[in-house]
Amino acid sequence: MKGAxxxxxxxxxxxxxxxxxxxxxxxxxxxxxxxxxxxxxxIDVGSISTKGVVTNAHNDILCSEYIWTEGDxxxxxxxxxxxxxxxxxxxxxxxxxxxxxxxxxxxxxSIVGATIVKNEITAHAVGTISKHPEVRTILEIGxxxxxxxxxxxxxxxxxxxxxxxxxxxxxFLSSQARRLGIEVEEIGxxxxxxxxxxxxxxxxxxxxxxxxxxxxxxxHPREDIIAGVCQAVAANYLNNVGKGKKIAGPIVFQGGxxxxxxxxxxxxxxxDQPIIVDEIGHLMGALGMAILARRAEARSPFxxxxxxxxxxxxxxxxxxxxxxxxxxxxxxDNKLIDSWGNRCERGQLxxxxx
Amino acid sequence: MKENEPRxxxxxxxxxxxxxxxxxxxxxxxxxxxxxxKLTRRTLELGARYSPDYxxxxxxxxxxxxxxxxxxxxxxxxxxxxxxxxxxxxxxEEQILRDLGYEFDFLNLxxxxxxxxxxxxxxxxxxxxxxxxxxxxxxxxxxxxxxxYLDEVTGExxxxxxxxxxxxxxxxxYQTFLNALYAADTKxxxxxxxxxxxxxxLEIPIEKPVRPLRVGIVGEFYTAMDEFSNLEVEKKLxxxxxxxxxxxxxxxxxxxxxxxxxxxxxIRDLSQYEMGPTSTANIWAARQYAERGFDGLxxxxxxxxxxxxxxxxxxxxxxxxxxxxxxxxxFDSQSSDTGLxxxxxxxxxMIQMRRKVIQ
Numbered sequence: 001m002k003g004a005x006x007x008x009x010x011x012x013x014x015x016x017x018x019x020x021x022x023x024x025x026x027x028x029x030x031x032x033x034x035x036x037x038x039x040x041x042x043i044d045v046g047s048i049s050t051k052g053v054v055t056n057a058h059n060d061i062l063c064s065e066y067i068w069t070e071g072d073x074x075x076x077x078x079x080x081x082x083x084x085x086x087x088x089x090x091x092x093x094x095x096x097x098x099x100x101x102x103x104x105x106x107x108x109x110s111i112v113g114a115t116i117v118k119n120e121i122t123a124h125a126v127g128t129i130s131k132h133p134e135v136r137t138i139l140e141i142g143x144x145x146x147x148x149x150x151x152x153x154x155x156x157x158x159x160x161x162x163x164x165x166x167x168x169x170x171x172f173l174s175s176q177a178r179r180l181g182i183e184v185e186e187i188g189x190x191x192x193x194x195x196x197x198x199x200x201x202x203x204x205x206x207x208x209x210x211x212x213x214x215x216x217x218x219x220h221p222r223e224d225i226i227a228g229v230c231q232a233v234a235a236n237y238l239n240n241v242g243k244g245k246k247i248a249g250p251i252v253f254q255g256g257x258x259x260x261x262x263x264x265x266x267x268x269x270x271x272d273q274p275i276i277v278d279e280i281g282h283l284m285g286a287l288g289m290a291i292l293a294r295r296a297e298a299r300s301p302f303x304x305x306x307x308x309x310x311x312x313x314x315x316x317x318x319x320x321x322x323x324x325x326x327x328x329x330x331x332x333d334n335k336l337i338d339s340w341g342n343r344c345e346r347g348q349l350x351x352x353x354x
Numbered sequence: 355m356k357e358n359e360p361r362x363x364x365x366x367x368x369x370x371x372x373x374x375x376x377x378x379x380x381x382x383x384x385x386x387x388x389x390x391x392k393l394t395r396r397t398l399e400l401g402a403r404y405s406p407d408y409x410x411x412x413x414x415x416x417x418x419x420x421x422x423x424x425x426x427x428x429x430x431x432x433x434x435x436x437x438x439x440x441x442x443x444x445x446x447e448e449q450i451l452r453d454l455g456y457e458f459d460f461l462n463l464x465x466x467x468x469x470x471x472x473x474x475x476x477x478x479x480x481x482x483x484x485x486x487x488x489x490x491x492x493x494x495x496x497x498x499x500x501x502x503y504l505d506e507v508t509g510e511x512x513x514x515x516x517x518x519x520x521x522x523x524x525x526x527x528y529q530t531f532l533n534a535l536y537a538a539d540t541k542x543x544x545x546x547x548x549x550x551x552x553x554x555x556l557e558i559p560i561e562k563p564v565r566p567l568r569v570g571i572v573g574e575f576y577t578a579m580d581e582f583s584n585l586e587v588e589k590k591l592x593x594x595x596x597x598x599x600x601x602x603x604x605x606x607x608x609x610x611x612x613x614x615x616x617x618x619x620x621i622r623d624l625s626q627y628e629m630g631p632t633s634t635a636n637i638w639a640a641r642q643y644a645e646r647g648f649d650g651l652x653x654x655x656x657x658x659x660x661x662x663x664x665x666x667x668x669x670x671x672x673x674x675x676x677x678x679x680x681x682x683x684x685f686d687s688q689s690s691d692t693g694l695x696x697x698x699x700x701x702x703x704m705i706q707m708r709r710k711v712i713q
Binding site: 103118120122156160161163164321343 | 391392394395396397586657666667670673674677679680681682683684686688689691692693695696697699700701703704707708710711
């Protein structure tokens with residue numbers, strides 16, 4: 001896959017070697033025992049949450065997990081794997097390929113020795129199309145990003161993603177919930193109780209907050225304000241990433257914010273169409289990666305043992321010119337296994353991959 | 355500046371066009387040209403620190419580069435003008451630099467744009483009071499030729515470098531070519547450099563499919579061309595195995611421009627009049643690419659670039675009429691490489707998967 005920057009020379013050595021290390025231990029077993037079925041692991045590490053899915057060759061989900069990233073992608077992946085391992089039927093299946101996506105895909109990809117590393121847009125499109133083959137539009141709002149993917153005949157034909165601004169994403173909803181003193185999970189129920197949503201100016205998150213404070217001081221009921229916030233999120237989305245895009249049904253809405261029934265209702269009203277929210281919508285990126293890992297040719301048996309290995313990262317400022325590239329170095333048990341971030345060969349590091 | 359000594363004059367970094375500017379100043383006007391250092395994050399930080407926040411990103415980059423030129427020993431700065439806010443940028447940048455306490459002479463070409471072409475000779479006189487018109491005209495012609503070669507070779511680079519069998523060959527030949535242009539003092543040296551790079555390109559083995567993925571880039575006059583400002587978007591995308599076409603170059607817009615009227619004929623349903631320095635050309639180019647069956651369009655602009663924001667609805671319409679994906683990218687001083695890579699990878703995956711279904 002040319003698109004995956006992971007697989008490019010000259011830094012590509014590390015993850016492959018990592019994979020070949022686990023080959024030895026994993027290959028011994030299947031020779032002795034009866035052959036196990038192939039399974040595929042997809043991991044999606046986002047800014048807020050970390051998702052993992054194991055599928056069989058027919059894209060059926062064998063086990064899945066959804067936890068908070070809590071600003072520690074390495075720790076989150078370890079917790080994720082521990083929990084997946086507990087539910088994984090190692091007698092019957094063996095994981096032969098692993099895919100990583102999400103904003104921490106590169107780091108996680110080199111830690112787990114992923115056979116494929118892809119951006120979250122492709123992963124989400126592939127995952128969603130596998131569950132909803134007829135889908136035409138995917139709306140997605142995550143913790144810090146929002147995107148729209150247009151699909152025709154089961155293939156993505158256009159997409160957009162927020163660039164300079166993250167107003168109207170999950171982070172906005174949670175900060176407003178905090179201000180109003182309610183849990184972010186309760187927002188939806190509050191919003192649905194409202195009869196007259198309060199208009200909130202939501203172009204900028206900070207100003208939305210001042211507008212919201214103003215409306216609170218004016219005595220608007222809490223339900224109406226929350227419903228107004230939900231509508232503002234939908235309006236902001238349609239005016240930003242959705243601008244100029246032809247939104248055709250069926251529409252699937254996913255990402256963390258899709259769990260908020262208030263925003264779903266706001267979208268249904270704004271688009272005048274039913275919105276499909278899949279109950280495993282939060283897993284679509286991870287599912288897409290498992291599918292992409294199956295489709296790709298690369299195979300490298302995955303070993304849950306990495307839970308017990310020690311990983312850490314270090315940021316180095318190159319300093320060889322005034323651009324001062326920030327180079328990220330990943331260490332496994334104090335050995336440098338991967339690095340990236342340099343813009344020219346002056347910042348290239350040599351790996352002592354095991 | 356001492357009497358009888360040539361001015362040490364600098365024009366802020368503008369992609370690689372500084373080689374042509376250097377040639378005119380040195381060969382045509384007998385000045386000494388300070389070539390600004392390559393743009394780095396420090397340049398942009400310097401510029402952003404002293405710029406109004408809502409100026410477009412090129413303003414900040416140019417200001418930062420001017421400061422670096424002064425640090426490199428320039429005693430005179432030069433600035434061009436254009437049909438957007440750029441017309442006012444020279445004046446503003448001069449004031450900011452003077453307020454910061456820098457001492458320099460400032461050649462703002464906007465001042466000489468009086469409607470009479472001969473008034474530009476006064477600008478030449480400013481650089482060198484004893485300049486020769488004949489020398490200037492000859493040098494300008496050579497410099498135009500140099501810029502044409504530069505655009506031609508850069509275009510060829512990004513159409514092919516994604517398909518080379520061993521990575522690095524095209525880039526190395528291109529760098530040699532650039533070095534030769536910056537060092538060139540005569541027309542013959544320019545021609546030799548051009549022939550050498552063409553020959554070098556021909557010798558690099560490439561494996562290109564009969565119908566490679568093709569993406570057409572349109573966008574703002576500075577950000578679309580300057581690889582530092584657009585985070586090397588052309589290099590990144592072509593490296594995935596894409597043929598990249600970009601009509602918008604300095605020579606196409608300034609020398610070979612077919613004229614707003616001629617271009618507008620083809621896009622009258624979308625735009626009735628010119629909305630800025632490059633809007634008609636960009637809409638026209640995007641339609642060309644779409645009608646020629648390209649796999650995707652990409653629009654590149656800096657944050658706060660008003661004319662290019664006006665172009666976007668027309669590009670959306672072209673994308674819908676021709677059913678071609680379009681990616682809008684906005685760059686500012688905070689743009690991150692990671693975010694760009696995510697969008698480019700997704701764009702590549704999309705046009706590649708789409709191609710499989712369409713064919």
